[in-house]
Amino acid sequence: MPAAVQARPPSIDPRSSAGRGPRRAVVRAGLTWLAGLLTALVLVFGAPRVALAEHGEPIRWELRDASQELIVGRARLRYEPGLEKAAHKLADRLPGWWSDIEEALGRDLDDTMTIHLVNHAGMVARATGMPVWVSGVAHSASGEIAIAMHNPDGSRSDLNTLLRHELVHVALHRATNGAQLPRWFHEGVAESLANEVSLMRAEALAGAVFGSGVPGLDRLEAEFHGDGRQASVAYAAARDFATWLRYHDPDEAHFRQLISQLYNGREFVQSFEDAYGVTLVELDQGWRSGLMGRFIWLPLLGSGSLPFLLVGPVVVFAWIRRRRRLAADWARLEAEDQAEWAARYAHMGAVGSW
Numbered sequence: 001m002p003a004a005v006q007a008r009p010p011s012i013d014p015r016s017s018a019g020r021g022p023r024r025a026v027v028r029a030g031l032t033w034l035a036g037l038l039t040a041l042v043l044v045f046g047a048p049r050v051a052l053a054e055h056g057e058p059i060r061w062e063l064r065d066a067s068q069e070l071i072v073g074r075a076r077l078r079y080e081p082g083l084e085k086a087a088h089k090l091a092d093r094l095p096g097w098w099s100d101i102e103e104a105l106g107r108d109l110d111d112t113m114t115i116h117l118v119n120h121a122g123m124v125a126r127a128t129g130m131p132v133w134v135s136g137v138a139h140s141a142s143g144e145i146a147i148a149m150h151n152p153d154g155s156r157s158d159l160n161t162l163l164r165h166e167l168v169h170v171a172l173h174r175a176t177n178g179a180q181l182p183r184w185f186h187e188g189v190a191e192s193l194a195n196e197v198s199l200m201r202a203e204a205l206a207g208a209v210f211g212s213g214v215p216g217l218d219r220l221e222a223e224f225h226g227d228g229r230q231a232s233v234a235y236a237a238a239r240d241f242a243t244w245l246r247y248h249d250p251d252e253a254h255f256r257q258l259i260s261q262l263y264n265g266r267e268f269v270q271s272f273e274d275a276y277g278v279t280l281v282e283l284d285q286g287w288r289s290g291l292m293g294r295f296i297w298l299p300l301l302g303s304g305s306l307p308f309l310l311v312g313p314v315v316v317f318a319w320i321r322r323r324r325r326l327a328a329d330w331a332r333l334e335a336e337d338q339a340e341w342a343a344r345y346a347h348m349g350a351v352g353s354w
Helices: 017-044 084-105 121-128 159-175 183-194 199-209 217-224 228-246 253-263 268-276 280-289 297-302 312-353
Strands: 050-052 068-072 075-079 113-120 136-139 144-150
Touching: 068 084, 075 084, 084 113, 084 159, 084 183, 084 253, 113 159, 136 159, 144 159, 159 183, 159 253, 183 217, 183 228, 199 228, 217 228, 228 253, 228 280, 253 268, 268 280
Parallel strands: 050 136, 075 113, 113 144
Antiparallel strands: 068 075, 136 144
């Protein structure tokens, strides 16, 4: 997004009292324009570009242009000639991404899959029968994924986030033993695990909080099939609720327990009560009760408050998440050091007794 340019009349000294009123008006107008621009960007660029193929019989996607192939463990990455560099970067990161997803879901999962990398999103839509706005599709039951280097509007897609999103769809299907899950849960978990911080999604949800309202869970399915604004809000709400569920407790044990309950065939709604100790309705109410406080920055921005409030909640969330991971890494290193010293002492004792 181009940087905002502010200008002031040369005849007014901003340090003088006479210049403060016009300057404030210019700043307020600029911030209001910025808020409007961000909303427009959400509707244009923040619209969902990923999709989950409907459950059904295994499919056979005809993506013949993806004729080159890389083998990564039990995964096959097929790509078009000319996309070698992008394909190799994805192949290098694929094992780490899959491992992170397994950790989040709390299960060791089969990593057999086929990933098709093509140049343009139109090829994905034609081959899979999905809507023209998608840049990536996952067929969870067969483990087949198709992603595009370019979005429908011709812009470069974020391949890393795109592939991680589709990987989560496949992993979630396997981690729950193919359980029938609501669309909001599938998309919310995929969005949350693929990219934890998204300014565009946050802005879309904030606009709904202080605008038309956040749709209830029972309405989200229809919203995914609505217009660009409705779909964007649906993805943002599902993502935020899934992230809230994941971090409901510090070590994410409740979320992993939820996945385990689903894997064992427990009914979807009952699984939440088993894992969290409260009903899904109560969890939904708890999440919604905090939305206004978390997204108060949107009306403040529109009223001319400091623009850094726009990214405040996102930065704070990322900082908390980083601290949690850093603490976990230190704990792991400390445990490894203790194990190493214990082994040395045991060895020394064995040598001395001999």
